[in-house]
Amino acid sequence: MTVDDTELETQIAEWRTYMLRRRAVSGADVDELEDHLRERVADLTATGLRPDEAFLIAVKRMGRMDELSREFAREHSDRLWKQLVLTDDAPAEAERRRGLLVMIACAALAVLAVKLPALFGFGFDDSAAFYLRNLGLLVLAPLTVYFAWRRGVDRGTAAALIGLFALGAVAANAYRLDDDSQSIVLTAIHLPLALWIVVGIAYAAGDWRSGQKRMDFIRFTGEWFIYFVLICLGGGVLTGITVGTFSAIGIDAETFISEWLVPCGGAAAVVVAAWLVEAKQSVIENMAPVLTRVFTPLFAVTLAAVLVAIAVTTNAIDVERDMLILFDLLLVVVLGLVLYSISARDPGAPAGFFDWTQLALIVSALLIDVLVLVAITGRITEWGFTPNKSAALGENLILFVNLAWSAWLYWSIIKGRKPFARLERWQTDYVPVYAAWAWVVVLAFPPIFAFA
Template identity: 90%
Template sequence: MTGNDTELEAQIAEWRAYMLRRRAVSGADVDELEDHLRERVADLTETGLRPDEAFLIAVKRMGRMDELSREFAREHSDRLWKQLVLTDEDASAAAERRRGLLVMVACAALAVLAVKLPALFGLGLDDDPAFYVRNLGLLVLAPLAVYFAVRRKVHRGTVIALVGLFALGAVATNAYPLDEDSQSIVLTSIHLPLALWLVVGIAYAAGEWRSGQKRMDFIRFSGEWFIYFVLICMGGGVLAAITVGTFNAIGIDAEVFISEWLVPCGGAAAVVVAAWLVEAKQSVVENMAPVLTRVFTPLFAVTLVAVLVAIAVTTNAIDVERDMLILFDLLLVVVLALVLYSISARDPGAPAGFFDWMQLALVVSALLIDVLVLVAITGRITEFGFTPNKSAALGENLVLFANLAWTAWLYWSLVKGRKKFARLERWQTDYVPVYAAWAWVVVLVFPPLFAFA
């Protein structure tokens, strides 16, 4: 047993003694909590953290589910924080961090290569934009899957599954005869990245996709990845503007470099870099999820209520043309993502409060808008028949309706004290495969079903 292992066992022993001493808790309950703690520590050490760091973060996260762990973290916060910040890294931990950085750099370079290599075969951004419309998600997400596969040391069976699913997406998007102005190519370009993002989730979970905890961790990762990606893109936009202005000042046109190299290559690399930043941030005890959800949940709730009031006052029906369908579906997806992110950030052991009522209002408002969209889509299909766009929108809104309806019921039961938060969390993690299945149906089945129109 190494020194780190000995120290970790001592920390767990102290935690266990605390649990048994403070309250009348059975040994079996403490054993169950200890198993959960060890599982979290193991997951965190696989990302490159030292065992003592992993223990501190695991205790902090368990404090969201268990009051005793929360008290332990609170009473030991000063000592634990100093230990986290001031303890020197051992050689193996430092080496693992360097390895993680090298893997990130290599996968980011692979992403850059993926978006520029097709140009050597006459498939540049200007030569064949339809190729990038179909394949952009494939090109930038495959290196991200490689990053997690290497970092998590996934088993051969998981690697085969990942390769097979990405190959399936590549065949579907390139073998089908999709015209540039067809509805099918638009649907494929939207749904293939979603399907492949959930494939990345399999790599993130090291193949343990059946674990509800792993799925919730991936949901939390997705939200934080999006935040980092947006921040990187904003910084990249500033860099591009400064570059153009600076070179224009000396009589050199840099727009070609910006459009053909900086933007596509930087965006592709940012997909991997953002993931690495999320992983590196795990050594920080607090995260940004609670703050963001409490800022945006009221704003979106007010916006949706305003939309419903406007529809009621004006009696205007929802426009179900393609652009409007995409807009309303995007709104519902953003609301659902906000709900998922809020659930991932909520303290499971906390009693229902005002914020849960706000979440319920948000979900109910989104549900009502979804019903109005479904009514409008059904009316247009009845009048004009099925098209790829309307059929996809109908299916997506039905999928969202099922989730939102049951989520609203679970939130209502939560605020009334009838059900525990764990039921709501489990429902969301169990529903993730439904989104993946629907995305693959649109990519694989819809084009031939509608004669590639």
């Protein structure tokens, strides 16, 4: 690929990101428009124009359609772009109905997946270790089926997806681990993370090497999390009402809730949330950026307060397992806020106050990560390696590299030395590192530490 081709792909990626933020345009519409844009660029370059010149002209010629879309969105925010270019809405309506049916089928498959083990003697009450190891496998497999079905993946991709889930099933169940083994907890945490990237491969229809597809999946992950939390909150209200209603008539609903309502509802919600992200893109686009702008400064202040408290009290960070999980979870949430803010930001916008807030958040998280690394290293030096401390050491080193380079890139962007696309590319290129480490913990740690 030539330099001109690379620059063209960067320009098209920025145009695509801009279009995806338009409420009147869905992801499928952007794919269609991108095809038209590329055709126009190809036609113009065939006449002798350079790729960057052809891109500018092609976008300018499509500009009237974009302006019409924005004006239409102000008047009809509940409609989509394709209503501007299609006279017959029947195909779109049929596609929405098909998507709904696929979602219902996969949600039912998720319910079946979490209840089927009970037929083989693995009940929720007496087989907690089994569900701890396999819950991510059981609920993410139907979600992968949903995207594989919706995206129409080819046979090679389908075989790869099946193989990765089979590998996860072997890793979760082949090792003989005691119920109090550290490796069971590590598998319960890391296997869902490893399989979530497999979901991303299905989401991208196998085109995981595309940085744009990985960024789309990052955006989807943030939106899916918001919807999933909202569904769970609604489920909590439903559970409370169910308990109160049945108690009023003298019936104990605890068994129904613990064995049916909570596990089946939670499993189905994983798929339903994904369907809502794709069906309600214009709604979530308004919600998600607002949430990131609210919570980014709050988390920045919280992390700064933690650093001040550590400096004032001179107390070292506790590196027991629960504390390690808490601090790593905090750093992951911070990284998630950074990732989603990056995916929702206009690459061409000038640096502003929110970018400084993002940089402060990243630097604060980086300092806390350094303190955690110092504490973990000290405990390992004193007491030796354990599965928990080794996993935490690796994860915090991976986070340190990401946060350190992200801070440097953000500083360069604010100072106008680097384009914002460099930060996007760094984050999308780094995603496979997390997946690789998660698989290492799941597959290699149990035998390395003698199944402790």
